Amino acid sequence: MIGGIIFDKDGTLFDFRRTWAEWAARLTLELAQGDAARAEALGRVVGFDLATRDFAWDSPVIGGTPVELAALLAPHLPGCVPARLVERMNTLAADVPLAEAVPLRPLLQGLRARGLRIGLVTNDAEMPAHAHLNRAGVADLFDFVAGCDSGHGAKPAPGQLLAFCAAMGLAPREVVMVGDSLHDLHAGAHAGMRRIGVLTGIARTAELAPHADTVLPDIGSLPAWLDRQAAA
Template identity: 60%
Template sequence: MTDTSLRGVIFDKDGTLYDFQRTWAAFAGTFLSDLAKGDPALFDLLSHVAGYDPDARRLLPGSVVIAETPAAIAELLLPFLPQPPALSTLVTDINTAALAAPLCPAVPLAPLLDDLRGRGLALGVATNDAEGPARAHLTSTGVLDRFDFIAGYDSGHGAKPGPGQLLAFADAAGLHPSQVLMVGDSAHDLVAGRAAGMATVGVLTGVAGSADLAPLADAVLPNIGGLPAWLDARGR
């Protein structure tokens, strides 16, 4: 019989560990402005294509920046550039710029992750960002060493909403997928979790609302800070 007791948690990164708007709206505005090279009309066009509201300085629901890979973002923007670089060059530029994103943790991460590790839970990160920037972000906020597994879209396991990253975490941790909880802020995250056969929890520190996440989640929490109480209620 499969052991279904929870023994691992895999987190999305952006919008889950880090508040999405406070982190990535600022990044998007700066990156699109640099890409437009001082052309206001081009900046407005690129903002529209990327789903960025420059007046409100916010990313809009449905923005490609929310859940897609850097390669997908580059493919969307490339046709609108007057002198487009190679796709690989634009992807590299996105990844390089992402290294300097102004990270805003959704909650104090170290004490939360230490609590979860203290419960004997293996911890992982599955992101549609590249693995290099993901590791840099976790390092810059002092929590890289809390994770047993980190995968980006370029780590060889595919990207969400496919379940490959999540299944790779379960395999690396020696767990059955039913022993793992997927925590994320977007439908991509929760669809991936369900496809992997995992329990799912949605959080509201991304762009999606509770009504968007509830049909795909076992619970929807304001942020990941609510996980210990949720686990306590489950006897974990």
């Protein structure tokens, strides 16, 4: 029996390219002080193409934490203080233009009406995660929110997912992890949960399917999947 669903944020609740390309462009241009060529070079460090506003399939932006991204960028920024860079990245992240993968409020209301507990675990920091849920008007529908700095570790380790289980009084086998990246699916596997991949991130079916119980086009397909599980 399924008692809870944990969502990744970027690429799952929000379309990855439409949300994070603007953040990456703003960040690299700001760090390069408007020098487009230098901004393009910084973008390549984190797997972002400034010209096309797109990400490489293995971009560390997809699953990395702000601290990890700062560590990659800092050697290319003379005098950079990584902690201050992390703060700036989080500030820019809180203000990204959000693009919902599907209309979130009706979907989440429907899941809660089934009696499910709803969680969010992200490798983004907790502050921008709460900011995004508030701006999307769905913060009240989440029972649990954890970022990479919430004290539970970061994906692909299972700490955030197990913290959700402990807070909700659920066993891992009663929870489904939903995400767009291998970090999400590996975290779910390490936690002992069922795993659903979605295609609103950068990874494709061929990459996600070997590590997921199923791959769906987007989270809008979750109610039908839940109905099939109940029927089975």
